[in-house]
Amino acid sequence: MTVATETPLQREPVQTIFEKGRPGRRAFVCPDPGVPVRPRDELLPKAFQRREPPRLPEVSEPEIVRHYVRLSKRNFDLDSGFYPLGSCTMKHNPRLHERVTALPGHARLHPLQDPRRAQGALELMWNLERALSEIAGLPHVSLQPSAGSHGELAGVLLTRAYHEDRGETRTKVLTPDTAHGTNPATVTMAGLEVVKVATNEDGGVDLDDLRAKADTDVACLMLTNPNTLGLFDRNIEEITAIVHGVGGVLYYDGANLNAVMGHTRPGDMGFDIVHFNLHKTFTQPHGGGGPGSGPIAVSDRIEPYLMTPRVVRRDGDNGSGAPVFDLDFDKPKSIGRLRGFHGNYGTFVRSYAYIRSLGAAGLKDASEVAVLNANYLLAKLRAEGVDDLLPLAYGKLCGHEFVLSGAPMKRELGIKTLDLAKRLLDHGFHPPTVYFPLLVDEALLIEPTETETKETLDAFADAIVEILREAREDPEIARNAPYTTPVRRLDEAGAAKRPVIRQEL
Amino acid sequence: MADGTYPEDLLYHPEHDWARIEGDTATLGITWFAQDALGEVVFFDPPEVGSTVTKDEAYAEVESVKAVSDVIAPLSGEIIEVNTALADAPETINSDPYGEGWLVKIRLSDPAEQDDLLDAGAYTAQLS
Amino acid sequence: MSRYTSVTPDDLREMLATIGVGSIDELFDAVVPEGVRLGREIDLPDGMTEQDVYDHLRDLAALNTSTEDEITFLGAGMYDTYVPALIDMLVTRSEFLTPYTPYQPEISQGGLQVMFEYQTAISELTALPVSNASVYEGPSALAAAGYLARLANRKGRFVISRAVHPHSRETLRTMARGYGVEVVEVPLRDGVTDPDAWAAAIDDDTSAVFFQNPNFLGAVEDAEALAGAAKNSPAVVVGAYDPLTLGILVPPGECGVDVAVGEGQQLGNRLDFGGPSFGFFAATEAYLRRMPGRIAGETRDVDGRRGFVLTLQTREQHIRREKATSNICTSQALNALAGVVYLTWLGRQGIVEIGDLLLQRTAYAREKLAAVDGVTLLHEQPAIREFAVRVDAPVQRVIEYCQDLGVNPGYALGRDYEEFSDGLLVALTEQRTREQIDLLAQVLGEAVAAERGARAEVTA
Secondary structure, rough: OHHOOOOOHHHHHOOHHOOOOOOOOOOOOOOOOOOOOOHHHHHOOHHOOOOOOOOOOEEHHHHHHHHHHHHHOOOOOOOOOOOEOOOOOOOOOOOHHHHHHHOHHHHOOOOOOOOHEEHHHHHHHHHHHHHHHHOOOOOOOEEEOOOOOOHHHHHHOOOOOOOOOOOOOOOOOEOOOOOOOHHHHHHHHHOOOEEEEOOOOOOEEOHHHHHHHHHOOOEEEEEEEOOOOOOOOOOOOHHHHHHHHHOEEEEEEEEHHOOOOOOOOHHHHHHOOOEEOOOOOOOOOOOOOOOOOOEEEOOOOOOOHOOEEEEEEEEOOOOOOOOOOEOOOOOOOOOOOOOOOOOHHHHHHHHHHHHHHHHHHHHHHHHHHHHHHHHHHHHHOOOOOOHHOOEEOOOOOOOOOOEEEEEHHHHHHHHOHHHHHHHHHHOOOOOOOEEOOOOOOEEEOOOOOOOOHHHHHHHHHHHHHHHHHHHHHHHHHHHHHOOOOOOOOHHHHHHHOOOHHHHHH | OOOOOOOOOOOOOOEEEEEEEOOOOEEEEHHHHOOOHHHHEEEEOOOOOEEEOOOOOOOEEEEEEOOOOEEEEOOEEEEEEEEEEHHHHHHHHHHOOOOOOOOEEEEOOOOHHHHHHHOOOHHOOOOO | OOOOOOOOOOHHHHHHHHHHHOOOHHHHHHOOEEEEEEEOOOOEEOOOOHHHHHHHHHHHOOOOOOOOOOOOOOOOOOOOOOHHHHHHHOOOHHHOOOOOOOOOHHHHHHHHHHHHHHHHHHHHHHHOOOOOOOEHHHHHHHHHHHHHHHHOOOOEEEEEOOOHHHHHHHHHHHHHHHHEEEEEEOOOOOEEEOOOHHHHHHOOOOEEEEEEOOOOOEEEHHHHHHOOOOOOOOEEEEEEHHHHHOEEEHHHOOOOOEEEEOOOOOOOOOOOOOOOOOEEEEHHHHHHHHOOOOEEEEEEEOOEEEEEEEEOOHHHHHHHHHHOOOOOOOOOHHHHHHHHHHHHHHHHHHHHHHHHHHHHHHHHHHHHHOOOOOEEEEEOOOOOOOEEEEEEEHHHHHHHHHHHEEEEEEEEEOOOOOOHHHHEEEEOOOOOHHHHHHHHHHHHHHHHHHHHHHHHHHHH
């Protein structure tokens, strides 16, 4: 890389907003108090007053706009390109959703508004709950959790409450060794203990190991189905029977719901608790790392413990017959709250708009095309002869995502999955998820989603083929990639050893 | 340090830790295999001098950018010294895992525990 | 084909041929066992066109009384603060709205630098050196601080002031029950945390102490004294703060607070019926490696360019798994972007000016309301943007009466504090003008008179 071949974004000096501006510049115009002004010391004791103001920037509005718009150009995003991140379901974010969310009746509604003056919001939440309930096959829903992992925490706490209410102390949570990182962390926070269950050679739960470990100390089994290998466990009915047989609760991690909508429902498979990721399956934009939302649906036996408040519907008593929606706080067995107010309502509006846009047939189609696209990309890679170097880790067909192993590529060509991912950046693609699941050596987890065209999938396959061909000739190229991104490979070890996490002022 | 070396004068624990016995004290650290699996070490948080370590149990953690690993005690005893130089240069654990990258020194509470440990040959054999 | 998918019959034919199956059904047959097939359509209404979906969502919006439809003095944790238009533009840009968490830092420098700037801004506001890149919201941020304390010192009790937001106290209880820590509540005296009861509650099994400043009743607490009372205990001192008051209020870092948390909604985020917003989480250097959530750090690339990466990731769920400092995966990046842009828009002068403005208008409002017949101050503590009064009439009816006249007078404290069943919590923002405050006083006076009469009738 030489100065002459630098891109403009690479050449651009990096300055934080704190390094811009000059003393005296400003954007905000403070309203005139309009009231008789009293000395500050009269209203706030001197000991409680801040002596030096916080050193926030001093910039004008045009400077702010330019700074952040220029920063935005240093990001790759889903609107701009393909984002096959396995387990993240990066599907298109419709802009209709932004328009409806911005309607003042939704956007400027205070959460503590009298429910009688928030009937639109409560009706929306009620409708969303019923839709999620129908999709999951479980009758009761709480929209409160803020993200998938928050929903998981709710699920484990609910499980605890259920067993304790029956006079039982159960301490173990079974989770397959392919589980997403949030599962074991959640269990520990809820005061329980993780017990890992082995995976068999087909990538499903090892039934013998499950039978050996399923006893009356097991509070629940946490499962993703299809699992993180993209495979649907064919023994699912047997698995749920084993766990129910010892009185355990079944928890379904809904991260991969995009594979099965309209075809099968976790409730029908025997699960008691399901969490949804509105920022995955239901198009809430990822926002560069949130916000998300992790509602849960539960069976009758778990319902009494659900978080408060609950959205309820009553028949109208005002003569018109229209139903009235309200918030119910009177649930004596509830585990309580996991956050303030009602949850991320802005995400409910978007998800609800999505569900109303697609309808039953559209949701089913979304899952079908998600599975079609994944199988097509897999087959296309095979047809291009890639599977000697990047074989499928398990099985022959896949669900909505698939895992390849980069181990043969590493042995034969001398480039790792990491290098392949970095070189993909130069081709204008976001790489798939790398090094997850842990069970697969040099893992590459690919989820195209249903909103991508066949042409995009073909182009991605071509890029993989090209990178492998190039590596055969000269592996150093991929090892030192990327070349064209705003920055090249970064020293992550240095950042962790001597953390600098704020601008020096 | 050459690739994959395992000095003959050390004793090894299957969880990738080594011990250098010196009379009734021992110096402890992690093996070449462990530092290679971790990648570049960025942080080592030592236990307190005077605290007790128990054979087969974790007594500290070693962090790299991508992973964190328990350090298992190959022998039991009381911590008499910790390697404070690692605070500024944790990567020494990678570059010199058996020398300057030592972690702690202990006074042995049960020297007979040595018999349970592996020699270099036995340790490398169980690596493959 | 459905909305947003593109598979034509030609596409389908080619793709199935490449895969080597005859139909999509075959893919599902191979994968989903017979016994769990749904076998019917999901029972949901048919899909609608964009226009019809818009109309439906607009009709629902019309049933809500938003802050555009009434003059509101309702606060209690979220506030009708003005969101400048440039924030709307920035948070709907593709490059900020649609990417994932920055796991490939080379193509995420925009988002990572925003996190770094946000962390800097929060550090400045709180005067604490370590900030993460945001957590979900206020109450769960406080609970996360509790978990940090528990992992740090393994002690068995939390001590929390009754003046902390009810949702925060409840969330802490729900979480603490999970990992087995007892929660002890300290009562109020004269509108602030009772200092004697507070000191008496703290012992050497106290894992963390929690207070809020200004507290839920709008009163400014003596943070330094509250923190000082925990000095000889192992307790982590946690303060929940209102970020918009930190321009004029002495910051937590200068009061002996170890961990500062709070709700970020009023920094550039809409009300959105309670979310999404963000929570901030800042701490002393000692807790750097115990911080939950994401943290962005500065570094260099191979050519020496300045850049940013997610750092200290070993603490997070996806590496440490069961030993993680929390289970946070998604956080609130887009809302934190709005937060840092808002703080930049306020600027060094603006953060002080807005604090002073709130102080003045709150004092004025307090005076005006105290002069209303049937209304008395619930406490006389210093207040910056919110204060509590007692009304001599059923509070819910008073609120309803005022709302029917287009003014929302505030929050009925009796919903959370049975000892303040006649209490009303009144919030000011920079949008509440003198005229609106005068109107509130007038309407409130009318309401109390009318409803006091109604109650008198009932008991006669």
